[in-house]
Amino acid sequence: MKPAPFEYFVPEAADEALALMAEHGLEARPLAGGQSLVPLINMRMAQPGVLIDLNRCAEFAYLREDGDALVSGPMTRQRELELSPIVRRHCPLIAKAMPHMGHATIRNRGTAGGSLSHADPSAELPGVAVAMDAELIAGGPNGRRAIPATEFYLAELTTALEPEEMLCEIRFPKATENSRASFAEVGSHFGGLAIVGVAGQVEISASGHCNKVALAATGAGERPMRLTSAEALLTGQVLDERIIPDAAEAAAADVEPLEDLHASAHWRRRAVVAMTAQALREIASQGVG
Ligand SMILES: Cc1cc2nc3c(=O)[nH]c(=O)nc-3n(C[C@H](O)[C@H](O)[C@H](O)COP(=O)(O)OP(=O)(O)OC[C@H]3O[C@@H](n4cnc5c(N)ncnc54)[C@H](O)[C@@H]3O)c2cc1C
Secondary structure: OOOOOOEEEOOOOHHHHHHHHHHHHHHEEEEOOOOOHHHHHHOOOOOOOEEEEOOOOHHHOOEEEEOOEEEEOOOOEHHHHHHOHHHHHHOHHHHHHHHHOOOHHHHHHOEHHHHHHHOOOOOHHHHHHHHHOOEEEEEEOOEEEEEEHHHHEEEOOEEOOOOOOEEEEEEEEOOOOOEEEEEEEEEOOOOOOEEEEEEEEEEEOOOOEEEEEEEEEEOOOOOOEEOHHHHHHHOOOEOOOOOHHHHHHHHHHHOOOOOOOOOOHHHHHHHHHHHHHHHHHHHHHOOOO
16 A cells, blocks of 8 residues: 655754644654554555654764763664663663564664654563653653653553654663663564563662562553562562562553453463563572672
C-alpha cells in the first residue's frame, strides 16, 4: 500500500519544529527514525495530514552528563545509547536493554524519542525509563514541562503528551557506583518485539543488602508497569536464592496483562515471574558493593 497524502516539513531547528507542531496540532506527527511510523503510514493505520521530519534538527541529537543525570535528545539514535561509554558507566540498565531492541540496523536509525513516544507496551526503552524514574521533557506552545516516566504512559500507544507537544529531552538519573542492572525478556523470534520483559536495577551495599530496588515489566499491561510488591519485598534484604523466588512471585500481583494473539494473560503473568527471577539472578551474579 501507499501512504495517504500528507504535507511534509523538514525543520532545521528545534524552535522551528515546535512552531510547526503548535501550528498543526492534532493533524501533525513528528517523524524521527521512521521505524514504527513509516510502516504504520504505509499500511494506512496512521494517516497524519502533516509530517514534521526531525532528522535535520541537529540540536535534538545529543547525549551528555548533567550533574546527577544523563541527558539525551529525542533524536539520539538507539545505537548511540547502546554503545556510549557514558551510558555504560552511569546508566548500565540502558546499555543492558538496548541490544534487545530489534536488530542493529533498526537501532542505527531508530531514536530514543521515537521509541519512548511510540509507547508500545512491549518496547524495552519505555520499561527502562519507568524503572529508572526518568523524566521526559515535553516542549509545546507554553514552554517545557517535565513528566515523570511513571506518568508518561497512559495506555497502549498513548502518552501524556498534548497534541501540540513534542518530546524534547529525556533525563535519566545516574545509577550509583554500586548499582547492578539487568534486562530479561522472552519473545517469539530474534530481533522481533518481545512478548514480556523485565528491567531491573538494584543498589547493593557492601554487605550485600538491597538499598534501592527498581523493577518494571513490559508487555504485561497497557503500559510499562513498576513491580512495586517485588521491590518492597527485596528492599533491605540480601539478594540471593532465599528471596528471589518469592520476589518474582510477588511481581505477578503488580501487572495487568491482557490476552492477544501472541499470548494469554495467564502466560504473560507467569512470564513476568520467570523474567523477574532471571533479571534478579543476573544482578546477584554481578557481585556486591
Ligand atoms: C523489524 C523491527 C523490529 C523492531 N523491534 C523492536 C524491539 O524489539 N523493541 C522495540 O522497542 N522496538 C522495536 N522496533 C521499533 C523501533 O525500535 C522503533 O525505532 C521505535 O519504536 C520508534 O523509533 P523511531 O525513532 O523509529 O520513531 P518513528 O517511527 O519515527 O516514530 C514513532 C512514533 O513516535 C512519534 N515521535 C517520534 N519522535 C517524537 C518526539 N520527539 N516527540 C513526540 N512524538 C514523537 C512519531 O510521531 C510516531 O508516532 C522494531 C522495528 C522494526 C521495524
